[in-house]
Amino acid sequence: MHVPAEDLAAVADAAHAVMREAKAAGVYVFGGGINAAVAPLRVAADGTVTNETWPETKALDGGFCVLQLPSRDAAIQWAAKIAAACRCAQELREFGDDPER
Template sequence: MAEYLIYFNQQWVGDHTEEWFRSRGPLAMAVVNEIKAAGEYLFAGGLEEEGPVFSADATSGELMFTDGPYVETKEWLGGLTVVDVADEERARMWAGKIAEACGWPQEVRLFGSMPEIETSED
């Protein structure tokens, strides 16, 4: 099994009426329920546009927190789904169903495998 991230940037959503968005919710939830029923669901959720947004950066050697998204960022994550599927074909199928239900594009990325880390026993 392989874990895939299916996600969209908020800018891909486009301008729609409140009624249009309300009509998409049940369609999207139906796909999430279908993923759950198939036993391939790990997580799904949309991100709040308002609310806490901050970054943590330790690249200078000192940990710094900055409130708000990066000003120069043109796109930001709007929502995501994580699935655990047998192959890429299955990930494509779920991404297609999510794209159809939501009404905007989805991008798919395969999670890399975690390296084995040896632990010392005391």
């Protein structure tokens, strides 16, 4: 995301408008931003904690939202709306269902 500082307020307004649209459509589950003021931790299976992220991760910036949608096509359409609002590409992931639910 490479947005000039003077455009950040407009991008935030556009992104919030898309989230309001998702809420009004009843597809919004939850979302939020990454708190850049708090460094990432990695916690191993044995409980060891290190002040780092995965070596493959160069930077984790921005936020995320979880939408409950009827199809992958619908997810792509919402991701496109978010990408247009944020002026940057979005990574689309799918949650797997909890088999014990």
